[in-house]
Amino acid sequence: MKKLFLKTAFSSSILMFSGCEQSDFIILDNNYSQANNIDYHETTIIDNPKNIIVNSDITPNDPIYKYQWHLKNLATEKVWNRFTGKRIKVGIVDSGIELAHPDLYQNINQRYSFRYSDNSNDPSPDFYQLQTAPYNSAHGTACAGIIGAVGWNGQGVIGIAPAVDLVGLNTFSTGEDSDFEDALGNLNVDISNNSWGGQDSLVLYDDPYSIRGIENGIKNGRDGKGIIYIFASGNEAHNSNYSTLHGSRFVFNIGAVLWNDEVPTYSNFGDNLLITAPAGDVQFSDNKGIFTTDLLGFKYGFDNYQERVKFLSNFNGDYTGFMNGTSSAVPVVSGVVALILEANPNLTYRDVKYILAKTSKVKNLDNAKYKWEKNGAGLWFSPFYGFGIVNLVGSIKMAETFKTLSSQILETSSKENLNSEINISKNLKIEHITLTLNIPNYENIGDLEIKLISPSGTVSTLMYGGINLVGEFKNWDLNSLKFLDENSRGTWKIQVNGKDEIEKSSNWKLQVFGRLD
Numbered sequence: 434m435k436k437l438f439l440k441t442a443f444s445s446s447i448l449m450f451s452g453c454e455q456s457d458f459i460i461l462d463n464n465y466s467q468a469n470n471i472d473y474h475e476t477t478i479i480d481n482p483k484n485i486i487v488n489s490d491i492t493p494n495d496p497i498y499k500y501q502w503h504l505k506n507l508a509t510e511k512v513w514n515r516f517t518g519k520r521i522k523v524g525i526v527d528s529g530i531e532l533a534h535p536d537l538y539q540n541i542n543q544r545y546s547f548r549y550s551d552n553s554n555d556p557s558p559d560f561y562q563l564q565t566a567p568y569n570s571a572h573g574t575a576c577a578g579i580i581g582a583v584g585w586n587g588q589g590v591i592g593i594a595p596a597v598d599l600v601g602l603n604t605f606s607t608g609e610d611s612d613f614e615d616a617l618g619n620l621n622v623d624i625s626n627n628s629w630g631g632q633d634s635l636v637l638y639d640d641p642y643s644i645r646g647i648e649n650g651i652k653n654g655r656d657g658k659g660i661i662y663i664f665a666s667g668n669e670a671h672n673s674n675y676s677t678l679h680g681s682r683f684v685f686n687i688g689a690v691l692w693n694d695e696v697p698t699y700s701n702f703g704d705n706l707l708i709t710a711p712a713g714d715v716q717f718s719d720n721k722g723i724f725t726t727d728l729l730g731f732k733y734g735f736d737n738y739q740e741r742v743k744f745l746s747n748f749n750g751d752y753t754g755f756m757n758g759t760s761s762a763v764p765v766v767s768g769v770v771a772l773i774l775e776a777n778p779n780l781t782y783r784d785v786k787y788i789l790a791k792t793s794k795v796k797n798l799d800n801a802k803y804k805w806e807k808n809g810a811g812l813w814f815s816p817f818y819g820f821g822i823v824n825l826v827g828s829i830k831m832a833e834t835f836k837t838l839s840s841q842i843l844e845t846s847s848k849e850n851l852n853s854e855i856n857i858s859k860n861l862k863i864e865h866i867t868l869t870l871n872i873p874n875y876e877n878i879g880d881l882e883i884k885l886i887s888p889s890g891t892v893s894t895l896m897y898g899g900i901n902l903v904g905e906f907k908n909w910d911l912n913s914l915k916f917l918d919e920n921s922r923g924t925w926k927i928q929v930n931g932k933d934e935i936e937k938s939s940n941w942k943l944q945v946f947g948r949l950d
């Protein structure tokens with residue numbers, strides 16, 4: 434007879450033995466789940482190990498766990514005894530997920546997965562992807578492992594939400610805009626993980642296809658509560674307000690922090706950044722990357738760097754220590770949100786966004802380079818951190834008793850010429866601000882420095898000036914989260930400074946999204 438690995442009873446009636454094969458997973462009668470010693474004859478063997486709920490107030494036995502520093506920074510062991518992502522589905526819009534990976538297989542939801550190149554439910558990178566991008570085709574598989582690699586199975590790594598459903602949506606197999614629209618509008622998922630971006634360096638980026646898919650998921654996803662869209666701010670070290678997609682109020686725009694809570698030089702910044710999350714360094718120094726699943730074997734995947742991570746050499750190239758960039762911060766947040774939604778499935782996308790903003794951790798406040806400022810509602814905000822670093826334990830605590838936010842109200846006002854003020858009479862508690870600009874015939878809009886000032890006196894810098902930027906401000910949206918929880922009533926001002934004269938036909942529109950209480 435084997436003894437359970439567990440020390441105490443917990444809410445679940447399904448437990449796991451240590452050191453067993455998958456066929457040894459059992460369902461226990463509730464009466465027996467209280468006990469420490471349980472006989473086999475009191476149990477039922479289940480064939481689908483996907484339904485396992487694992488007690489984890491014990492350290493995982495996955496051998497690479499000790500290198501997964503991001504899990505220690507998140508303090509996942511404090512919540513795994515209650516939440517592991519059960520019944521939550523995360524769509525990974527990316528280069529696919531390797532179906533055969535033994536540390537992912539049981540969490541991959543094949544029914545809803547899709548490979549666009551051949552309309553297959555096997556989300557793995559296809560032959561062409563492997564031939565043309567033998568290394569980078571591992572990207573989606575690496576994201577998947579961070580979110581939901583199988584835990585407590587004595588293999589490889591463990592995900593943040595080790596019992597989540599992973600839905601691979603392999604849009605990279607075609608790269609078609611319409612396939613991204615389709616994948617983003619896929620209503621079978623709760624969370625959409627987007628560790629990609631279409632923006633080129635220093636070109637304004639608008640993406641009507643993706644926005645259409647997202648609008649569908651916000652309106653119709655999760656029975657009207659809205660899919661949670663997590664996006665990477667990007668690795669170009671520039672202002673993420675050059676992208677309307679990233680500034681959309683439906684999107685969670687995520688930046689990166691390193692193992693030491695500093696912001697890496699690559700991470701895009703801006704006042705549309707929600708929060709930051711642990712991510713890998715670009716320097717291949719031993720163990721500062723994110724450890725996760727890789728394409729199997731040495732031939733494919735990020736493990737072409739394996740000789741630099743000596744302690745991974747025993748893992749046959751199936752794992753990597755070099756996932757990095759804001760691409761690796763996004764699946765961290767997707768994993769956290771999976772646990773949040775398990776803790777409280779009734780939350781709307783607005784609730785989740787608010788919880789993440791309000792609970793994130795403020796770090797390095799005294800460092801001038803991060804430009805932390807307190808807004809009129811007393812919230813700290815930095816264009817590099819957003820509201821701070823994701824706080825797993827704090828966000829779950831807030832989520833469990835959260836009263837859903839009342840309906841969102843939009844207050845709009847426009848003015849001709851940019852030397853004007855806008856008066857907002859309605860008093861809303863602010864969630865999101867969109868400033869829409871028309872500045873015709875301006876030679877280089879990258880010259881412009883644009884600031885928006887709220888009635889409370891908070892200054893949000895939306896453009897910094899001093900660069901060459903391709904594009905035109907023709908009904909162009911700049912977005913800011915910095916005014917969160919401030920009151921909207923009063924006088925709003927903009928300051929636009931540039932090299933050339935701005936035409937008199939220029940105009941601006943302010944959209945205030947908030948609620949009455």
Ligand SMILES: [Ca+2]
Pocket residue numbers: 495536582583584585586587588589590591
């Ligand atoms: Ca594992």
Ligand SMILES: [Ca+2]
Pocket residue numbers: 727728729730731732733734735736749750751752
């Ligand atoms: Ca590999």
